[in-house]
Amino acid sequence: xxxxxxxFLSLAGLLVSVAPQAADTQRVYSTEQLTVVPVALRQPAxxxxxxxxxxxxxxxxxxxxxxxxxxxxxPGSVRVVSTPDSxxxxxxxxxxxxxxxxxxxxxxxxxxxxxxxxxxxxxxxxATTPPxxxxxxxxxxxxxxxxxxxxxxxxxxxxxxxxxxRVLVQAILDTLGRVxxxxxQFAASPDPGFLMSVSQYLASARFxxxxxxxxxxxxxxxxxxxxxxxxxxxISSFPCPPGAELRGxxxx
Numbered sequence: 459x460x461x462x463x464x465x466f467l468s469l470a471g472l473l474v475s476v477a478p479q480a481a482d483t484q485r486v487y488s489t490e491q492l493t494v495v496p497v498a499l500r501q502p503a504x505x506x507x508x509x510x511x512x513x514x515x516x517x518x519x520x521x522x523x524x525x526x527x528x529x530x531x532x533p534g535s536v537r538v539v540s541t542p543d544s545x546x547x548x549x550x551x552x553x554x555x556x557x558x559x560x561x562x563x564x565x566x567x568x569x570x571x572x573x574x575x576x577x578x579x580x581x582x583x584x585a586t587t588p589p590x591x592x593x594x595x596x597x598x599x600x601x602x603x604x605x606x607x608x609x610x611x612x613x614x615x616x617x618x619x620x621x622x623x624r625v626l627v628q629a630i631l632d633t634l635g636r637v638x639x640x641x642x643q644f645a646a647s648p649d650p651g652f653l654m655s656v657s658q659y660l661a662s663a664r665f666x667x668x669x670x671x672x673x674x675x676x677x678x679x680x681x682x683x684x685x686x687x688x689x690x691x692x693i694s695s696f697p698c699p700p701g702a703e704l705r706g707x708x709x710x
Contacts, residue, residue, distance in 0.1 A: 484570070485569070485570065486524055486570045486571065486572050487562060487564065487569050487570065487571050487572070488571075488572055489562070489571065489572075489573060491564070492562045492563060492564060492569070492571055493563055493564055493565055493643070493644065493645050493646065494560075494562060494563040494628050494643045494644075494645050495562055495571065495573065495643065496525040496529070496559045496560060496561055496562045496571050496573055497559060497560040497591070497628075497630070497641075497678065498557050498558075498559055498575075498591075499529070499557075499558045499559060499560055499590065499591040499592070499593065499678065500557065500558045500590040500591065501553065501556065501557040501558075501587050501588070502552075502553055502556040502557070502587065503553070503585035503586060503587045504549045504550060504552070504553040504577050504578075504579060504585055505549040505552065505553075505585075506549065506579055506581075506585055507545050507546070507549065509545070510543060510545050510546065510579075510581075511579075511581045512581075513581075514581045515542065515543050515545075515546075515581065516542065516546075516578075516579040516580050516581040517541075517542035517543075517546075517578075517579060518540075518542070518576040518577065518578050518579075519538060519540065519541040519542070519546050519547065519550035519576065519577045519578075519579065520538070520539040520540035520541070520574055520575070520576055521536060521537070521538055521539065521550050521551060521554045521574065521575050521576075521577060522535070522536070522537045522539050522572065522573070522574045522575075523535050523536045523537075523554050523572070523573060523574075523575065524570055524571065524572050525559050525561055525562060525570065525571050525572075525573060526561065526570055527561050527567075527568040527569060527570060528561065528568075529558060529559040529560055529561045530558070530559070531554055531555050531557065531559070532570075533555060535572070536551050536554060536555060538550060538551060539574065546577075546579055549577075549579075550577040550579075553577050554575055554577065560591075560593065560628070560678055563628075563645055565645070565646050589633075589675075589676055590675070590676065591630055591675075591676040591677065591678050592668060592670055592675050592676065592677055592678070593677070593678040593679075596670065597670065598668045598669060598670055598675075598677070599669050599670055599671060599672060600666075600668060600669035601668055602631055602635070602665050602666055602667060602668045602677050602679055602696075603665060603666040603696070604663065604665055604666075604693060604696055605635065605664045605665055605666055606663070606664055607659055607662060607663030607664070607693075608658070608659055608662045608663070610655065610656075610659050610683065610690075610691045610692060610693070611655050611658075611691070612655070612685055612690075612691050613651045613652060613654065613655050615649075615651040616648075616649045616651040616652060616685065617687065619649070620687060621648055621649045621651070621685075622648065622685050622686050622687050623647075623648030623649075623684075623685060624646065624648070624682055624683065624684050624685070624694075625644065625646065625647045625648070625652045625653070625656050625682070625683040625685065626644070626645040626646040626647075626680060626681070626682050626683075627642060627643070627644055627645065627656060627660070627680065627681045627682075627683065628642075628643045628644075628645050628678065628679070628680055628681075629641050629642045629643070629660065629678075629679055629681060630676055630677070630678055630679075631665050631667055631668065631676065631677045631679055632667070632676055633667050633674040633675060633676060634667065634674075635664050635665040635666055635667045635674075636664065636665075637660045637661070637663065637665075638676070642657065642660055644656075645680065648685075652683070652685060655691075656683050659683075660681075665679075679696075681693060681696055682694045682696065
């Protein structure tokens with residue numbers, strides 16, 4: 459779980475890119491077929507039944523759900539797949555349905571994705587939720603920006619094989635402008651040899667955090683890294699709105 463206080467099991471994905479094809483808008487993709495798995499951005503605290511909490515009955519409820527291309531749970535898809543007590547099933551379903559997600563993605567764009575979440579009920583703690591995460595569509599008063607980072611190196615193997623192109627990363631920036639551990643997902647990469655170089659850069663880089671109503675907030679960002687054989691590798695057009703890479707709006 460991402461921290462003891464989070465009601466959801468975190469999902470992580472790291473897949474090497476393949477040649478992009480048009481996304482099937484009706485198909486439901488499994489997490490193994492995605493380059494980016496859905497991310498819970500804002501979620502309500504699950505309503506813990508008092509009768510069960512007083513008895514010390516708790517644990518993790520497994521809920522399967524399909525997240526649509528706009529990051530919304532499909533109500534008809536929600537299924538409780540495991541629960542320590544039947545009385546926790548309904549509040550777990552409600553918590554999942556009330557959550558706003560960043561959608562799953564293939565290289566062709568956002569897709570419908572089936573995932574399994576765990577909603578945690580701990581009788582020893584009050585229900586809490588992680589600080590919300592905001593994206594480009596959430597009326598940020600100030601967008602994130604790069605402040606500094608280490609030199610971005612061109613890996614030897616892709617260079618020797620004359621491989622170049624763009625690595626597109628999805629990540630979460632915290633309120634201090636650091637990339638959150640475990641949040642990095644590679645939406646696209648022309649070669650797996652680029653991943654370590656980009657990961658090392660992100661571990662040391664610092665960003666100006668996004669702000670909403672004047673306050674720094676956790677922010678979901680897409681960061682494009684361009685590797686060209688005849689030029690120094692660099693970050694390009696940051697922040698890159700989700701889908702802009704595919705529309706051609708996030709240019710080198």
